[in-house]
Amino acid sequence: MQYSWSIAGGLVNRLVAALAHSQESVTAMERRMNQRFQIRLPMTVRWTSGSSVGEILTESKNVSSRGVYFFLPKEVKETSRVEILLTLPHEITLAGPVRVRCLGRVSRNECKDANTVGIVAQIERYEFLRGSDEYAA
Numbered sequence: 001m002q003y004s005w006s007i008a009g010g011l012v013n014r015l016v017a018a019l020a021h022s023q024e025s026v027t028a029m030e031r032r033m034n035q036r037f038q039i040r041l042p043m044t045v046r047w048t049s050g051s052s053v054g055e056i057l058t059e060s061k062n063v064s065s066r067g068v069y070f071f072l073p074k075e076v077k078e079t080s081r082v083e084i085l086l087t088l089p090h091e092i093t094l095a096g097p098v099r100v101r102c103l104g105r106v107s108r109n110e111c112k113d114a115n116t117v118g119i120v121a122q123i124e125r126y127e128f129l130r131g132s133d134e135y136a137a
Contacts, residue, residue, distance in 0.1 A: 036062045036069075043086035045070065045119075047106070049077045060086070067122045068102070075117045080106045082121045085129075099129040 039060060046055045054076070061069045068084060076082070084102040102123045110118035 036064045038062050041086050041088075043068075043070065043084050045072065045121075046083040046085075047076050047080050049080040061118070065123075067104070067107070067120060069118060069120050071112070071116050072119050073115050073117070075109045075111070076106050076119060078106050078108065082106055082119075084121065084123075100126055101129055102126040 039062065041060045041063070042057065043060060044055065044057055047053070054072075056072060058070050058072060061071065063069070082104055084104070086100055086102070088098045088100060090096050102121075103125050104121045104123040106119055107122045108120040110120070112118055
């Protein structure tokens, strides 16, 4: 299934509207330039850090239009490139699940415990994938 930019923009607008509707009150400390939404979406994260490459299945803790917060079992160097593959559910798209590929960089690590690191990734661009495509050119 191929999406035009107008359809893609509509999907993003529906995602933001659905998230805004489901969000509870936000404290002043949680207000940011780009509002964050507490939503857990399963995702695959791939990263490169120097000569090492990693991939893991995880889920988001929160998302905004410019970034995503998730957990990994180890730290990833700040500025490392990340690729995030996630699926927007049919409740958001109203047209069936839609796969999205996001490309960005790690902007912060937060050590939670010995085996868990919170990762903040800034999204630089994204694209909607067709069918079972995972890697877009």
